[in-house]
Amino acid sequence: MIDRNISAVPQLTNRESEVLHLVARGHSAKEVGQELRIAPCTVERHIENVRLKTRTRNRAHMVAFVIQEGLLPAM
Numbered sequence: 001m002i003d004r005n006i007s008a009v010p011q012l013t014n015r016e017s018e019v020l021h022l023v024a025r026g027h028s029a030k031e032v033g034q035e036l037r038i039a040p041c042t043v044e045r046h047i048e049n050v051r052l053k054t055r056t057r058n059r060a061h062m063v064a065f066v067i068q069e070g071l072l073p074a075m
Contacts, residue, residue: 009069010053017071019046024063024072 012020015036022032029043036043047059054069056062066072 009071010050012050012053012071016046016050016053019043020050020063020066020072023047023059024066 018036019032022035027035029040029047032038032043033040047062050066051059051062054062054065056065063072
């Protein structure tokens with residue numbers, strides 16, 4: 001029997017973690033893309049992947065969730 005009350009911590013890729021860190025610092029997709037040398041639409045896709053993995057509603061909720069879960073240290 002699966003205990004559905006246990007919070008499963010999502011596994012993020014290295015790139016998702018990099019993007020998440022920069023987004024949490026307030027950078028736009030364009031700024032993140034320039035920093036990581038990837039297209040802004042790719043940044044948006046990584047953000048969406050993290051949002052889906054964390055089951056959060058928006059970027060602010062996503063950042064708060066990952067800090068709470070210890071996936072991103074508080075800044």
